[in-house]
Amino acid sequence: MWMMSCSRTLKYEAGTTRCMTAGMRVFAGDCTVTEDGEREQRGDVVVLVKPDNTVLVHDRDGYQPAAWLTRPESLTYDGTTDGSFSLTATDGDSRLHIVANEEHGLARYPASNAGTPVGTCPDCDGALVRAQGAVTCRKCDERYGLPAGAAVLDKTCSTCGLPLMIAERGRAFTLCIDRECESLDSRVREAFDHEWGCPDCDGDLRIVRNGQLLAGCENYPDCETAFSFPAGVVDGECGCGLPAFDTGNGRRCLDATCERAG
Numbered sequence: 001m002w003m004m005s006c007s008r009t010l011k012y013e014a015g016t017t018r019c020m021t022a023g024m025r026v027f028a029g030d031c032t033v034t035e036d037g038e039r040e041q042r043g044d045v046v047v048l049v050k051p052d053n054t055v056l057v058h059d060r061d062g063y064q065p066a067a068w069l070t071r072p073e074s075l076t077y078d079g080t081t082d083g084s085f086s087l088t089a090t091d092g093d094s095r096l097h098i099v100a101n102e103e104h105g106l107a108r109y110p111a112s113n114a115g116t117p118v119g120t121c122p123d124c125d126g127a128l129v130r131a132q133g134a135v136t137c138r139k140c141d142e143r144y145g146l147p148a149g150a151a152v153l154d155k156t157c158s159t160c161g162l163p164l165m166i167a168e169r170g171r172a173f174t175l176c177i178d179r180e181c182e183s184l185d186s187r188v189r190e191a192f193d194h195e196w197g198c199p200d201c202d203g204d205l206r207i208v209r210n211g212q213l214l215a216g217c218e219n220y221p222d223c224e225t226a227f228s229f230p231a232g233v234v235d236g237e238c239g240c241g242l243p244a245f246d247t248g249n250g251r252r253c254l255d256a257t258c259e260r261a262g
């Protein structure tokens with residue numbers, strides 16, 4: 001099935017997924033495009049194959065592809081050494097078949113997630129971008145996971161040069177995005193360890209991490225009371241005596257099951 005010619009510039013390996021993760025492939029040419037064996041279109045188009053195998057066929061108008069198939073189950077190339085190009089993408093009952101009548105160009109380019117630029121990498125001078133809950137460096141691939149709800153600031157850490165973020169955990173803490181440099185957990189612990197009493201015994205709540213950040217009773221395991229530490233800032237007291245949190249979309253009790261925070 002796999003007879004990829006892939007032209008001068010492309011080296012695909014039959015039966016492997018290596019080329020699938022290697023970047024964005026672009027073919028430009030006069031193509032005949034057939035969808036589900038029926039709808040046929042022909043024109044000078046650009047065919048884009050993404051690393052997840054999503055195929056987009058763009059003609060010259062508008063933003064919408066003339067044809068596409070998102071993350072197909074299978075993608076095969078049937079090429080020949082004379083540089084002609086054909087591709088079949090199949091997903092369930094959907095099938096996209098593209099045959100080149102004439103080639104204008106064929107190439108492969110690096111691809112990454114696009115994200116909001118948030119500064120410059122202090123290690124390599126590359127661009128730092130925020131995408132999918134993390135800040136990553138475009139150049140050296142260093143990755144800094146962000147706590148949920150954190151906002152990256154236009155200021156840098158005086159210790160390491162990475163951007164600072166603001167994260168709300170009881171208070172709005174401003175700290176480095178690199179947890180090796182500055183730990184949000186220890187900032188929360190400094191602020192709230194022993195700060196609140198356990199509602200079920202005379203112990204204090206400690207700030208501990210057990211998978212997630214918790215406010216848990218110091219008398220554990222005799223008392224098993226523990227609350228996962230909410231995002232948001234403390235906003236007075238709940239009717240039950242525990243702290244209430246302003247989460248940005250409502251007020252809630254430290255105890256997620258309590259309904260008296262109103």
Ligand SMILES: [Zn+2]
Pocket residue numbers: 121122123124125126137138139140141142
């Ligand atoms: Zn870097």
Ligand SMILES: [Zn+2]
Pocket residue numbers: 157158159160161162176177178181182
């Ligand atoms: Zn730092």
Ligand SMILES: [Zn+2]
Pocket residue numbers: 198199200201202203217218219223224225
């Ligand atoms: Zn307790």
Ligand SMILES: [Zn+2]
Pocket residue numbers: 238239240241242253254255258259260261
């Ligand atoms: Zn409450």
